[in-house]
Amino acid sequence: MSQLNSLSFNMKKSPTTQSFAIAAALLCAASTSHALTFTGGNNADSNWNLASSWGGGSLPTSTDAVLLNQNRRAFVDSDVNFGGSLALANGTLVTHTAVVDVKTGGTFAVSTASVGSSSGALGRIDVTGGDMTTTGSVTNRDTINLSSGTLSLFNTATGGNNRALEADTNGINNSAGGVLNVTGGALTAGAAMTSGTIQFYSAIDISAGSFTTVAQTFFDDTSLTINGDAATISLAFLNQSVGRAVDFNFNFGATDVSTIISTGSFMTLAGATINVDGSAYTGGAGVFTLISSSNYSDDVFAGQSVAGFTGLDGVVSASGNDLILTLTELPYAAELATVAALGTDAGMLVAPVMYADDTTAITVTVSAGERKAVYFAGLDYLGNPTRIYAWVGIPAGADTTPVPGMVLVHGGGGTAHESWVERWNDRGFAAISIAVEGQTDSTALPVMNTGWHIHNMAGPVRAGIYNDTNVSPITDQWMYHAVADTVLANSLLRSFSEVVDSDVGLSGYSWGGVITSTVIGIDDRFKFAIPTYGCGHMFDARN
Numbered sequence: 001m002s003q004l005n006s007l008s009f010n011m012k013k014s015p016t017t018q019s020f021a022i023a024a025a026l027l028c029a030a031s032t033s034h035a036l037t038f039t040g041g042n043n044a045d046s047n048w049n050l051a052s053s054w055g056g057g058s059l060p061t062s063t064d065a066v067l068l069n070q071n072r073r074a075f076v077d078s079d080v081n082f083g084g085s086l087a088l089a090n091g092t093l094v095t096h097t098a099v100v101d102v103k104t105g106g107t108f109a110v111s112t113a114s115v116g117s118s119s120g121a122l123g124r125i126d127v128t129g130g131d132m133t134t135t136g137s138v139t140n141r142d143t144i145n146l147s148s149g150t151l152s153l154f155n156t157a158t159g160g161n162n163r164a165l166e167a168d169t170n171g172i173n174n175s176a177g178g179v180l181n182v183t184g185g186a187l188t189a190g191a192a193m194t195s196g197t198i199q200f201y202s203a204i205d206i207s208a209g210s211f212t213t214v215a216q217t218f219f220d221d222t223s224l225t226i227n228g229d230a231a232t233i234s235l236a237f238l239n240q241s242v243g244r245a246v247d248f249n250f251n252f253g254a255t256d257v258s259t260i261i262s263t264g265s266f267m268t269l270a271g272a273t274i275n276v277d278g279s280a281y282t283g284g285a286g287v288f289t290l291i292s293s294s295n296y297s298d299d300v301f302a303g304q305s306v307a308g309f310t311g312l313d314g315v316v317s318a319s320g321n322d323l324i325l326t327l328t329e330l331p332y333a334a335e336l337a338t339v340a341a342l343g344t345d346a347g348m349l350v351a352p353v354m355y356a357d358d359t360t361a362i363t364v365t366v367s368a369g370e371r372k373a374v375y376f377a378g379l380d381y382l383g384n385p386t387r388i389y390a391w392v393g394i395p396a397g398a399d400t401t402p403v404p405g406m407v408l409v410h411g412g413g414g415t416a417h418e419s420w421v422e423r424w425n426d427r428g429f430a431a432i433s434i435a436v437e438g439q440t441d442s443t444a445l446p447v448m449n450t451g452w453h454i455h456n457m458a459g460p461v462r463a464g465i466y467n468d469t470n471v472s473p474i475t476d477q478w479m480y481h482a483v484a485d486t487v488l489a490n491s492l493l494r495s496f497s498e499v500v501d502s503d504v505g506l507s508g509y510s511w512g513g514v515i516t517s518t519v520i521g522i523d524d525r526f527k528f529a530i531p532t533y534g535c536g537h538m539f540d541a542r543n
Contacts, residue, residue: 036060041073045101048074048108060084062111068098069121076106076130083135086113088123089142097122097142102149104129116141116178127151127185139166140178140202146209147184152191159195162215165202167222177202177222182231184208190215190236197239200224206231206258216264219246226260228253228280237264238293244271245302250290250325252281252309260291267293269301269323274316276325278309284329285312291323311337335474342480342487343522351495352377352488358387358440358455368498369396371421373441376492378459379484382476387457388485389435393421395428398498404527405499407489408433409482411510412462413450415439430499434489436482436515437461459485462511479518482511486519490526503527 040046040053051057053074060066062083068074069090088098098121102108106129113134116123122142125132129148133155138144144151153164167177180187180202186209190198193215200219204211207227216237224246226233230253238260240246250257257276274290299318306314306325311333315326330336342348355375356362366372371393378386395403406424408431410417416435424431437450438458445453448461460468460478468477486506494501504525508516509532516531 036064036066038066038068038072038074041075043071043073045073045075048076048080048100049078068100068123070096070098073099073101075101075103076108077103078105079107081107081109083109084111085136086110088113088115088125089117089121090119091117091121092119094120094122097124099124099126101126101128102130102132104149106130108132110134112136113138114141115139115144137163137166140180141167142178144178144180146180146182146187149185151185151187153187153189154193154198155188155191157190157196158192160193161197161199162190162193163199163201164189165200165204167202179203179205182206182209182211186210187212189213189217198236206233210234218244220244221246223247223249224260225249225251226258227251229256229258231258233258234261234263236262238262238267238269238291240269240271242270245273246271247273247275248291249275249277251277251279254280254282256283256288257290259289262291262293262296264293265295267291267296267321268298269296270298272301273303273305274301274323275304276306276314276316278307278312278314278327281309285327287319288325288327289322290316290325293321296321296323338474339480339483340522342484343524348484348487349491349525351492354392354492355387358389358442358445358457366392366394366496368394368399370394371418371425373416373418375455375457376488378488379475379481381459381481385457386438386459386481387455388459388488389416389438389440389455390489391416391418391421391433392431392493393418393425394430394496394498395425398430402498402500403428403430404503404505405430405432405493405496407431407486407493407504407506407526409436409486409506409508409512409515410434411508411512414510414512415441415452430493430496432489432493434485436485436512437478479515482515483518483522486515487523490523494525501525505529507532509533 037055038053039055046053051059060082064084066084067087067090115125124142125144127146127149131150133152135156154162191214197216198213201222203223205225208230210232212234213236216239217235218239304316309327311330312327313330354364356364358375364374374392375387375389378388406429408420416433420433421431438454438461439452440455442453445455448454459481462478471477474480493499494504505528506516506526507530513531513533516529520526520529
């Protein structure tokens with residue numbers, strides 16, 4: 001039924017009903033006459049300030065509700081004192097992105113804005129040099145980018161509880177709504193406010209530029225992420241009380257991270273979880289101010305997570321009126337890094353040369369159906385090259401159907417065992433059993449204290465229970481060489497064409513179990529590991 005017919009029909013009712021009907025019809029007519037759709041720039045940039053870009057051929061005014069849908073892209077590079085409400089996208093297709101770009105020279109004023117459709121279509125506001133203001137809330141379901149210029153939210157409000165960034169459960173880029181990216185320029189919220197609150201319910205990501213609030217500020221069920229140390233962030237009366245959950249994420253750059261400055265007479269962080277990431281950090285120990293204030297009296301925050309600082313331990317704590325991060329060097333950080341490099345150094349990840357004995361340069365190969373005693377090249381010890389004695393065996397038929405492999409490490413008083421290799425070969429595995437104390441089966445060589453014979457290019461021999469921890473550098477200690485020998489054995493076994501390189505396992509017992517447990521934290525190429533009764537205070541062992 002048309003509005004006119006509806007009006008005619010309702011005129012037959014009582015005077016009171018007629019009055020309501022007339023008012024409703026007029027309101028309906030008014031609301032439909034001021035909805036304007038941007039018709040220019042589908043998959044192409046088009047000027048907002050051209051009448052030809054609009055359905056009906058006229059520019060929108062402050063009484064209009066404007067819609068950009070599909071892939072419409074409007075740019076603003078002149079004075080557009082629009083003042084009405086803006087909606088970017090109203091459809092369901094995630095392949096559609098409606099965009100407004102406020103460029104250098106552009107001034108763009110709206111009352112409220114909705115970025116992205118609750119049904120799935122995308123929307124985006126880019127401020128790339130111009131100035132954008134809002135007098136009301138922005139519902140952000142997708143993306144707002146501020147790279148240059150200014151963005152002022154609730155710029156005329158003087159009081160009230162103002163939700164600068166809204167979110168809903170239909171968020172596209174994050175479960176609580178979209179994200180505001182600040183990579184430059186200046187954002188201000190509540191510029192004229194002398195009372196009330198400014199509130200954020202959508203995620204914010206800041207890496208440069210400035211972000212300033214003037215009234216009491218809080219974030220709720222969302223996150224504020226700070227990347228690097230190039231931003232200036234000033235939040236008035238930061239009030240993250242219990243029930244106002246927020247993740248403050250501080251992602252360090254190479255040397256530091258930007259500090260949040262809470263201005264005003266109080267700061268509360270009871271609802272804030274502090275997450276600090278140091279993956280990009282290249283510095284050393286130090287103390288860093290994450291959030292500063294003039295009155296952080298309760299010294300409470302919801303929780304913390306500190307990760308990614310190589311060789312450093314990090315703790316977030318209150319210090320006076322500030323929230324700080326303290327980084328301290330981990331014990332034996334340099335030694336730990338040296339050991340960890342055994343699993344990443346390019347020279348460790350290629351097959352070592354196999355030799356026929358412990359002195360000559362004669363090389364040897366092992367083929368399918370063979371089981372041989374070999375020596376393979378190890379790391380230098382006391383400045384001299386070493387070799388590791390081992391038994392290597394490959395089952396018959398592996399040259400046509402490659403097989404899985406096993407690296408085997410003996411315990412205290414043990415050696416490289418041919419019988420171990422034979423048993424794994426019988427079960428369809430290629431195998432290598434290594435001797436990690438310089439042992440050999442050659443009876444012509446000297447006898448060591450374990451009863452085995454020691455060859456001419458041996459590395460260090462185990463000295464009791466870590467009794468060589470005073471040896472410096474760590475690269476001349478026995479456990480370092482035992483771990484390195486095992487990593488090299490892996491590189492050797494997986495280099496055979498008869499072996500499926502993604503199916504190599506590791507097993508050791510007693511001291512071999514300790515070595516196995518250490519190696520699997522260093523060499524991630526192993527498919528599985530079986531440490532057998534290798535135990536005892538590995539968590540506080542000095543090496």
